Amino acid sequence: MAAVVLRLYLSGQTTRSEQALANVRRLLxxxxxxxxxxxxxxILSRPEVAEEENLLAxxxxxKVAPPPMRRVIGDLSDMQxxxxxxxxGQGEM
Amino acid sequence: xxxxxILRSIGKMATGIPGFDEIANGGLPxxxxxxxxxxxxxxxxxxxCQFLATGITAFDQPGVFVTFEEAPEDIRVNMASFGWDIPAxxxxxxxxxxxxxxxxxxxxVAVVGRYDLAGLLTRVxxxxxxxxxxxxxxxxxGAVFSRFQDETLIRGELFxxxxxxxxxxxxxxxxxxxxxxxxxxARYGVEEFVTDNVVILRNALEEEKRRRTIEILKFRxxxxxxxxxxxxxxxxxxxxxxxxxAIQLKQRSSNVRISCGVDEINRxxxxxxxxxxxxxxxxxxxxxxTLIVTHFLAGxxxxxxxxxxxxxxxxxxxxxxxxxxxxxxxAKMEADGVLEVxxxxxxxxxxxxxxxxxxxxxxxxxxxxxxxxxxxxxxRVATPRxxxxxxxxxxxxxxxxxxxGLFTATTPTLLGGTSVTEAHISTITDSIILxxxxxxxxxxxxxxxxxxxxxxxxxxxxxxxNIDASGMHVAEPFYNIxxxxxxxxxxxxxxxxxxxx
Numbered sequence: 001m002a003a004v005v006l007r008l009y010l011s012g013q014t015t016r017s018e019q020a021l022a023n024v025r026r027l028l029x030x031x032x033x034x035x036x037x038x039x040x041x042x043i044l045s046r047p048e049v050a051e052e053e054n055l056l057a058x059x060x061x062x063k064v065a066p067p068p069m070r071r072v073i074g075d076l077s078d079m080q081x082x083x084x085x086x087x088x089g090q091g092e093m
Numbered sequence: 094x095x096x097x098x099i100l101r102s103i104g105k106m107a108t109g110i111p112g113f114d115e116i117a118n119g120g121l122p123x124x125x126x127x128x129x130x131x132x133x134x135x136x137x138x139x140x141x142c143q144f145l146a147t148g149i150t151a152f153d154q155p156g157v158f159v160t161f162e163e164a165p166e167d168i169r170v171n172m173a174s175f176g177w178d179i180p181a182x183x184x185x186x187x188x189x190x191x192x193x194x195x196x197x198x199x200x201x202v203a204v205v206g207r208y209d210l211a212g213l214l215t216r217v218x219x220x221x222x223x224x225x226x227x228x229x230x231x232x233x234x235g236a237v238f239s240r241f242q243d244e245t246l247i248r249g250e251l252f253x254x255x256x257x258x259x260x261x262x263x264x265x266x267x268x269x270x271x272x273x274x275x276x277x278x279a280r281y282g283v284e285e286f287v288t289d290n291v292v293i294l295r296n297a298l299e300e301e302k303r304r305r306t307i308e309i310l311k312f313r314x315x316x317x318x319x320x321x322x323x324x325x326x327x328x329x330x331x332x333x334x335x336x337x338x339a340i341q342l343k344q345r346s347s348n349v350r351i352s353c354g355v356d357e358i359n360r361x362x363x364x365x366x367x368x369x370x371x372x373x374x375x376x377x378x379x380x381x382x383t384l385i386v387t388h389f390l391a392g393x394x395x396x397x398x399x400x401x402x403x404x405x406x407x408x409x410x411x412x413x414x415x416x417x418x419x420x421x422x423x424a425k426m427e428a429d430g431v432l433e434v435x436x437x438x439x440x441x442x443x444x445x446x447x448x449x450x451x452x453x454x455x456x457x458x459x460x461x462x463x464x465x466x467x468x469x470x471x472x473r474v475a476t477p478r479x480x481x482x483x484x485x486x487x488x489x490x491x492x493x494x495x496x497x498g499l500f501t502a503t504t505p506t507l508l509g510g511t512s513v514t515e516a517h518i519s520t521i522t523d524s525i526i527l528x529x530x531x532x533x534x535x536x537x538x539x540x541x542x543x544x545x546x547x548x549x550x551x552x553x554x555x556x557x558x559n560i561d562a563s564g565m566h567v568a569e570p571f572y573n574i575x576x577x578x579x580x581x582x583x584x585x586x587x588x589x590x591x592x593x594x
Contacts (some may be wrong), residue, residue, distance in 0.1 A: 011211035020206075041211060047219035055212030056193055057241070069198065074206035085203035 002076060004036040004066040004088065010046045011058040016075050022060035025074040033086055063087070103315045106227075106264045108149030109142070112334030115317040117309060122290050126255050126265040127312075131294030135306070136326055139175075140294065141230035142168065142265050143331045145188060146177045148228040155187045156228035157220045157263075159213075161236035165190040175331045189220040195240065204242075214257055221263055229263050232411040233365030235270040238281045248282065289313040291526040295321065299476055302443070323482055325445035335447050335486050351462075351497055353385070357567035360527070361543050361552035367523065368401025370547070371488050371498040373468075380539055381558070382501040383407070383415060384565055385526070386464045391421045391498045393432045398461035403451060404436045405470035419564040423424040433458050444475040444483045452490055452530070459529040463491055468518070481501055484518045506580065523547040530559070531571065532581050540577050543569060567589070 007025055014061075028036050032057035040092060043050040043058065051060070057073040063086045072085045105119030121127050121144075129555060131137045145156030160168060168190075169179045193213060204306060205257045205545040215525040221229065234251065241247050248461035258265050269279035274297045278284040284291060307319035350365035354374075359365040366372055374385050386402060393400040402413055412434060416423045437447070437456060438564035465471075465487075472480050484500075491498045500522070519525060525544040530537050542555040553568035555577050571577060573585040 009212065011209070011215060016207065016209065017273040023206075032386040043215045047215045050212050050215045051191070051219060054192065054196060056210055057213075058211040059208065060212065068203065071198070072205050073202060074204050074208045077206035080201070080320045081203070083206065 003066060004034055004037050004063065005039070006086075007039045007041060007062045009043055009050070009053065009055055009058055009060045009062070011040065011043050017059060019075045020023050020061070023079065023082070024061060027088075030079075036088075037071075038070055044093075052063065061086070103478065105315065106511075107152070108144055109128055110143055110332055110334065111330065112322070112336045113323075113332075116175060116322050116334060117312070118145050118316045118318065121264055121266070122312055122315050123264055124262050125289055126258060126261070126267055127290035127292055128267050128269055128279065128284055129292045129294060130269045132270050132271050132283070132296060134272060135271075135294040135296040136324070136332060137270075137294060138168070138232050139172075140332055141173070141232045142172050142177070143174050145230055146172070146179075146331070147229050149182055149187045150168060150254065153187075154227035155189075155191050155224040156230065157191060157224070157226045158192040159193055159217055159229070159231045160234055161193045161231070164194045165192050174550050176329060177331075178441065180592045183486040186224045189224055191216050191220050191228070193237075193464065199240075206247070210247070210254065213250075214254050217254070218257070218261075221261065226263055227260065231265065231267045233270060234283045235267040235280050243437070252284065272302070272452075294324070299354060299479075302474075302476060302479075304443075304476070304479065305445070314425075319508070323445045323479065325443070325449050327446060327449050330338035330449065331455075333445075335445060335448060337377070337482050337486055347495065351398075352396060352501075354388030354390070354395070354445070355385070355455075355565050355567065357556075357558075358385075358388075358541070358543075361541075361556070361567070362524065362546055363549040363551045366497055366499075368497060369495045370523035371491050371492065371500065371501050372524040372526060373502060373518065373522040374526045375502040375504060375529065377504045377506065378531060380528035380530060380549050381560060381565060382510075383412070383466055384419060384526060386466045386501060387412075387416045387419060387421055387423075388564055389462060389464055390426070390432055391416075393462040394429070397431070399433075399459065399461040400447060400464070401433045401435065401455060401458050401460040402464040402466065403454075404434065404466050405439045406467055407436070409434055409436045417480070418562070419560070420562060421564070424508075425569040427510070433460070439470045439474045442474075444471060444479050447471065447474075448483055448486055451487065455491065455494065455496070459494075460496060461499045462499070464499040465501065467503050469501075469503040481518070484521060487519075488521050507544075517534065519545075527578065529555075529577055529580075530572075531577050533574070533582060542578075 043048055061072045063070040070086050072082055076082045104123035106123040107114050107120040129137055129140055140372055142589055145158055148156050150152040179188055209358040213275050246520050269283045274295050290312050293308045293310055295306045305324040307324045308321045309317040309452050325333050347368035348370040351368055352359055374382050376382050388404055389401040413423045468555055524546045527542050527544050528542045531540045540555045543551045556567050558565055558569050574582050575585050577581050
């Protein structure tokens with residue numbers, strides 16, 4: 001069971017959504033990547049989740065576990081920046 | 094479809110905000126977005142809240158409040174003082190908050206790459222669908238810009254949200270900050286994406302007094318009144334707009350005469366005051382203005398009418414003592430429910446606030462007669478323009494209710510002269526009665542004349558009057574004396590014949 005849980009919130013099947021999803025998958029498939037559970041949620045079909053999570057911007061990537069909770073918004077185009085923001089860097093396992 | 098038909102097809106949604114619908118010719122453009130812009134402290138949030146609150150209380154239309162600035166809990170508490178029970182409305186499915194206010198966890202948010210505000214739009218639409226909302230408020234857009242750094246991106250996103258809302262049958266109020274009272278409409282150029290309808294709230298300093306106003310800058314394709322209108326904020330009522338020139342001069346004119354309480358003055362006026370007229374009594378201090386007011390109130394009571402007096406110069410005790418000195422029992426009249434005496438210091442609040450309170454008192458007590466003693470005292474707390482607006486508004490209000498109004502004005506000089514009050518309002522009143530000191534043979538006597546009596550013949554004489562334990566007694570005209578009103582009476586050629594007593 002993976003220790004790190006990520007949730008990616010997207011709004012519909014837009015280019016930006018697809019880019020964000022592809023970028024996260026690319027990050028997680030790196031040879032030195034930490035094992036992660038990734039859940040992808042489309043808020044257009046589940047708007048109540050957007051309300052619960054207090055979302056304003058999409059795409060939003062949230063690291064649910066382990067604490068502290070971290071959020072990254074945007075298409076996640078810079079892999080290193082995403083990794084740093086989530087605290088998933090090397091040696092932080 | 095011709096352009097004329099398109100114009101007609103834009104409906105108005107009555108807001109229920111007192112006075113606003115009159116200057117908006119019916120209300121806000123229905124199913125459109127209106128930008129409400131103002132400087133800090135200009136009551137933007139209150140306006141937005143009241144738009145939703147009156148929607149619920151007056152029209153049973155549910156509303157969604159999107160807050161970018163204050164936490165929902167703060168808004169619930171702040172608005173409770175206006176008597177709006179937001180938690181109860183939330184429980185009843187009439188009000189939903191979309192909380193987009195800054196969160197503690199915000200510092201844990203990083204931005205990597207491009208994003209949009211689809212999350213916000215999704216939440217807003219979800220909330221609208223949930224309670225079938227007809228009204229939406231977003232407060233305030235400036236806070237969105239300070240949260241997200243990319244101004245161009247945010248402007249584009251807000252435009253997208255505004256367009257998405259156009260497709261729904263929901264009427265929207267968006268608030269935005271301004272840097273100054275006059276100048277560009279709003280910060281961050283937000284007016285560019287909600288250009289159709291703009292309302293501006295102002296809170297300007299004028300002669301050391303705060304003066305709140307509201308102006309409808311534009312309603313695209315719909316009519317509205319132009320210019321700034323005074324606005325007040327009262328704990329019990331929230332925002333009230335004072336429509337002034339939007340007030341229509343369509344009062345019914347009554348031919349019914351009422352007694353002013355003194356038979357001789359009734360005769361001088363051609364049979365009494367008109368049922369729905371406004372009479373101004375002007376005179377120096379001590380000439381008998383309060384006496385005429387007292388007779389006016391007692392006259393009402395003797396005809397079985399209810400009267401209300403707003404006294405700004407004397408205390409209750411003084412008024413009651415004066416009246417009993419003239420043989421009139423105010424205490425009994427109050428006990429009988431035909432009189433209400435309201436004493437206030439003019440300085441306790443602004444003139445707009447006085448107006449709102451007086452109107453509320455009149456609506457509650459439903460008098461047939463209203464007296465104000467004196468208007469000049471109120472003039473101290475306002476700018477000339479504000480004072481004039483106050484008198485127009487009050488006059489119009491009491492005429493609509495078919496109430497007879499008696500206002501007094503104090504002249505600054507003992508002999509002759511006119512008051513500033515008179516100069517401001519003489520054209521608004523239907524009748525003017527002058528009281529003057531007349532210095533003759535080493536004595537101060539008093540004179541009364543009816544200067545103007547709209548729609549009726551009246552006595553043109555200047556008559557002498559006396560005051561005793563049963564009040565006012567008007568006697569014969571001053572004969573062969575000139576210059577009384579100018580303040581320097583002179584015997585004319587021929588023999589002076591003065592009747593006394």
